[in-house]
Amino acid sequence: MNPQETGGWRKNARKVAIVLVLVGSFWPPLAMNIAIYSGQAGLSGPITRLNEQYFPSFHALLLCQMWGLFAYISPFNYTLNYEVELSDGRIMVLHDYKKEAAGKWVTILFHNEPKNDNNFYANHSALKQYLEYLIRTNGVDSASIARRTIFIRYRNVFPRGQAAKAGTYYGPETTSVIESY
């Protein structure tokens, strides 16, 4: 075989391989986004099951993302609060001392906190792990805890018409328990 022909064959094989890998790399995020959003749109059938294909390597390398920003309004205007009830009946509010130490710099030094709270809101096992972290850093003996409570304080935003009638944009602050164990 003449060397020029071999070179041409190798060059083409390399190009085909690159294009296939490139196109293949778009399949995991494409499949996941199509499946999730078609499910949310109320569709059914095989399209919503595309998400059942699992791409661990892509997830591990953060290359399989569900894209969306501000698609819903719910993850705003709330704070997550943590407290424990000790065996002697005392209630102890837990503080994140690292965060509080930042003082007025908290929005810069802990700039991601609102997003982290959204992540916690969506992942209750992580939320519980964070509560245990607060228990440790607040110096509470976990053996002395009778009940752990995570609750949310939420301010509702009135629709435009209702806000005009009420003379304020915000409803009263409501509190709801999201974990108590």
Add this chain to the structure above:
Amino acid sequence: MLSKVIKDALKRLDQSFFGPDETRWDLVRITAALTVLVPLLIQGVSGNYERFYGHWGMLPRDEAVDIVYWPAFLFLMKSDPAWIWQIYGATVAATLCLMLGLWTRIAAAATFFLYVATIQRNLISFNGECGILAFVLLALVFAPTPQRLSMDHLVLKKPLPLKTESWPARFLQFNVCLMYFFTTVGKLVGGWDLGTGEIWYQITLSDWFRFPEIEWLRAPWVCWLAVHGSLLLEGSFAFLVWTRLRLPLILIMIVFHALIAIMFSNAIFFFNIAAIAALCGFLKTTDFRSREPAEMKRADTAGEIV
């Protein structure tokens, strides 16, 4: 006839993926590196790094072993609590090298892996920019090097590559298109409506919005414009960016992200900077260069003939 069509299509495909690359990789590289480096430095100074990724942080090492993806095992492989600070130092060093363009390709690969490992160590620290930076950093691993604005070229005197290929740019660009396309789909199946755009009214009253006291920002016409404008921009991006509208569209999107960064809380500041870094992957080295005098003359002459 058919074979000619196929041949033409293959030729265009070949040109698109393997034609010369004119991407402004230096802009992508510097902006992406800054988006990794600045939050990392802030996390180090505030103690947030240890809070997220420390052996005794919010996800303790012994619990993390069972739930994290494999890149995060870098953090778990040593029981010494100081180990995370060695990873921190390595990540800062790799990102600095990437920003300066020193040993660019190796720096990009190291930054990509260390960044992914860090985020995977505790996924609660995942933010919008993480998904963007992952594909941008991976594209930088394969992007042509050395780049014009890099120490590799300016100090180590490595010559600029004579032959470049566009496929790393295409990888980045297609990912950006996917991002905007699905963001639009997400909004349409989510709380965004094509009517009055009242979701913008609610957004301006959220604690993520910096200027809730400015009333006109939620006037009905502003709501309508904000919602329809953003849906139109993001929704059409994946299709229009391949046309002659590329440059104005990219510039509008960069301004759009800069505006979001200004108007919203710091929680999405770096997301917007990461999006701008990714958008720079659509800019070409020839975009802002004034036309050569000879070319101008030719154009002028052509004008006279017409």
